[in-house]
Amino acid sequence: MRFLHTADWHIGKKLHGFDLAEEQIDAFEQVKKIALQQKVDAVVIAGDLYDRSLPSELAVEQLNQMIIELNLKLKKPILAISGNHDSATRLNTGHEWFKATQYYLSTNLVEALQPIEFEDTQFFLLPYFQPYQARNLFEDPTLVEVNTALKRIIKEMKMKFNPLKKHILVAHFFVAGSSKTDSETKIEVGGLNAVPAELLCDFDYVALGHLHNKDALKEEKIKYSGSLLKFSASEANLKKGVWIVDTDPFKCTFIPLIPLRDVVVLTNSYQELISPKTAKQIPRETYVAIKLTDKAIIPDVMNSLRNYYPRIISLERAYGREDNDAEKEDVNLNLDPMELLTNFFHEITDEELSSEQKKWAAESLGTLEKEADL
Amino acid sequence: MRFLHTADWHIGKKLHGFDLAEEQIDAFEQVKKIALQQKVDAVVIAGDLYDRSLPSELAVEQLNQMIIELNLKLKKPILAISGNHDSATRLNTGHEWFKATQYYLSTNLVEALQPIEFEDTQFFLLPYFQPYQARNLFEDPTLVEVNTALKRIIKEMKMKFNPLKKHILVAHFFVAGSSKTDSETKIEVGGLNAVPAELLCDFDYVALGHLHNKDALKEEKIKYSGSLLKFSASEANLKKGVWIVDTDPFKCTFIPLIPLRDVVVLTNSYQELISPKTAKQIPRETYVAIKLTDKAIIPDVMNSLRNYYPRIISLERAYGREDNDAEKEDVNLNLDPMELLTNFFHEITDEELSSEQKKWAAESLGTLEKEADL
Structure with missing residues (x-):
């Protein structure tokens, strides 16, 4: 079968105060078109459908509408899990009714162990989970780390493997060795919670969510889809899109999206940035992270730059500023x-x-x- | 047909800091039993399913489970609307899937105009609404007050009346002349938003939510069901329960619930209240609103009373206190x-x-x- 693999929609997310609703809807429309053009048999959404456990009414309406369009109007089966940004409980509302239209949503470990059966493929939908959930489910106090818990879960899944079918895992965690961006929540606290890729080798494909970079992991059959949008300046150079996965014979193709408003990093001097020639190259709607190469103090620099770039998401000095007092180092918040x-x-x-x-x-x-x- | 009429579940509500989850579940179990014993063909829930537009995860889980039991397990059709305490948007999640199992949930005016058809009865599910919604829907700027808006809505409903069937309206508003308790939100601001009962005369029965007293209105065929629980001391003497409504021939029977923990008002002296004889008459689990008849200052009165009545929800002086300074009148918050x-x-x-x-x-x-x- 052929399915579309996406994740990390983060509906409701704001980019440094800018509402991304329009960008989200535009990206979704592209996903819909790809699903139709590629004639996929299902759409996999590997967690973080919402940006927060308490989404706004607007976000709720937006995601509800997307699922309705994809599942009820286009009749595409959906295979979805809750991520660390979702409230499993809230997302789960209506779940018992969704199966009737092949909208399979898994928000707890019990459901994860029951494969969703397609003609030639079994999907295991493993939501974001904490080790204590596995300890409770299996009544095994030794399941303290994500690794051991996952091992136990996969053992259970393998007992349900139908050897005549392909086996796909949909999951939301950090696989050891993946590269990160700035916009992901660090759930792999202290490295204890990173999952080694070897654990996942029994699946024909692992459709992951959590990391926003589709190339975060260099594995042929274990992939992050990445987010549909760039959620930080650190993602400015990433390609965003979805994977189209054929299970038999296995093939995995990336289809890029065209951003409604791109995110770019501009490293340049103030004078260059406000020159019409430079400014004209950047569409006014673009989200801009600016790294000023000047060291001198520039009065009202943010406001004057906004005249040329209305959607500035950050302003830094590439080489520091002349008044060193302002450069005092704070606690390094990039540490996990x-x-x-x-x-x-x-x-x-x-x-x-x-x-x-x-x-x-x-x-x-x-x-x-x-x-x-x- | 025969249906059960309830409303104002207010799932997630606390009573002066006391969690009511156990009471809510107990009351729901009684409702379920009544629905079975009375062999009702449907259950009407006339708004305020939740206590707040942003219910806690626990509340979400609780209500979801109740609907699943009633609709999916007991196979009872449900006819529900959103009230002023619900977020129409959030409550609406999954709505498109619910119809398949006869869970009819209406959260907007468009849906209100489409009758839900039973063999011999039409239900019109009118959620709590603001006049601006009617103005927008009918593109009529004159619909400024609830009355005029409702008139227009009912006119539209009547065009869908099937003369061979009975016509039931499910709604959530304040009908002029109803008597109130302290635990309802005043939505009839300034009296402009009270609905005259005459407006509702074309229906064979109007199943109302909003007021917590089943006897708030003295009309044979327009009734509030009242809440399932007592939500304030002002409701201490009210009977809580549900209506069983037969449409043809019309008959309306009230079936009371037995409260898991009652709410009572105790008007007595401190010495009497702490006498074993008096205290023994009140089960320790009861929610108690105390009106002290003493005027003298009693040190640490609340804590010492709590030894006898652990669930005190309010403590007042029936006749004021001797130190008149403490009796200064504040703004009267009982005014609307x-x-x-x-x-x-x-x-x-x-x-x-x-x-x-x-x-x-x-x-x-x-x-x-x-x-x-x-």
Whole structure:
């Protein structure tokens, strides 16, 4: 069979205060067209349908409408899971009715173990989960890390494998060795929660969500689809789109989307940026991350640049600024939460975290991050 | 046909900080049993399924489960509308799939005009609405008040009347002349939004939600079901339950529920209240609103009363307290928002609101109250 693999729609997301609703709808329309042109038998959405566990009414209406169009109007089966940004409970509303039209939505581990059967393919829909859910389900207190929990889950799935069919896993986690961007929530706290790719080798294809870069992982049959839109300046150079996957014979083709409004990084001097020649090259609607090469103080620089680039999403100095006082380094927030905590613990106690403390910390951080929907 | 009429479930509601989830589930179980025993052909829920437009995950799970049990497990058709406490958009999620199992949920005016057809009965499901929605739908700028808007809506409904069937309206508003309790949101701002009962005379029965007292209105065929639980001390003496309605020949029977934990008002002296004889008469789990007849200062009165009555929901002095300083009258918050605004305007400007200003104020307050979900 042939299916379309997408993920990380993040409906409701704002880009530095700019509402992305128009961009989201435009990208969705392109996905719809691709699904039709490519005559796919199903659409896989590998988590993070919403940007937050408490989506706005507008976001709810928008996602509801998209699912209605894809599933009820175009009659495309949908295979979806909840991601770390979704509230599994809220997303699950109506779930019992959805199967009737082949909208398969999985938000808990019990459902993950039951394959969705197509003529020649079995889909296992594994939502974003915490190890404690596996501990509870299997009544096994040793399932403390994502790895061991996943191993157990996959063992269970394999017992349901029909050898005459292909086996596809849809999941939402961080696979060890993947490269990251700035716009993903770090769920692989302290590295304990990264999944080794070897664990996934029994599937004919693994359709992943979570990372926003389609090339985050260099595996032939384990792929992130990436997001439909660029969600940060760090994604400016990424190609966004969807995978079209043929299961037999296996083939995986990337189909790019054309952004309604692109995200670009401009590294240049103030004088160059406000010259008509430079400014004209960038459509006014483009989201612009500016790295100023000047070191001098420029009065009211943000407002004057906005005259040329109305959608500035960030303004930095490529080489710092002359008044060094303003350059004081703050806590490095790019460290993952576990590193921050480890450093803080060391600063305060002058001791290192024990391995048991590390385990506790990792678990608590995992729970906190899920709850805070960071 | 025979149907059960209920409303104002307010799933997720707390009673002065006490979670009512257990009471809600218990009441629902009783409703289920009544639906089975009475062999009803459908269950009508006339709005305010949730207590707030942004229900907690727990509330979402609870209501989802109730609908699943009633509709999918017991196979009872459900006829439901959104009330002023519900987010129409959020409640609507999955709506397009629900019809397949006869779960009819109406959250907007367009749906209200399409009757739900049973063999011998037509149901019109009119959700809580604001006049602007009618103005937009009918492109008629004169529909400024609820009355005129409703008149127009009913005119439209009557064009769909099948003369061979009975006609039932399910709605959520304040009918003029109804008596109120303290736990309902005042949506009839300034009296402009009260609906005269005469407007509803063309229906064989009007199943209302909004007021929590089943006897709020003295009409044979226009009834509030009241809430399933007592939501304030002012409801302590009300009987809670559901109506069983036979359409032909018309008959309307009230079936009371037995509260898991009752709400009572105790008017008594401190010494009497802490006497074992008095305290023993009240089950410890009961929600108690206390009106102390003492006027003397009693140190730590709340905490010592809690030893006997752990679920105190309010503590007042029936006749005031000796230290009159503490009795200073605050703004009377029992006035409706329009009266408060009118008084405030007069205090500040020494003038009265013009009729046009009143109209604007009423409209703005209506919008605000809906948004703030007071």
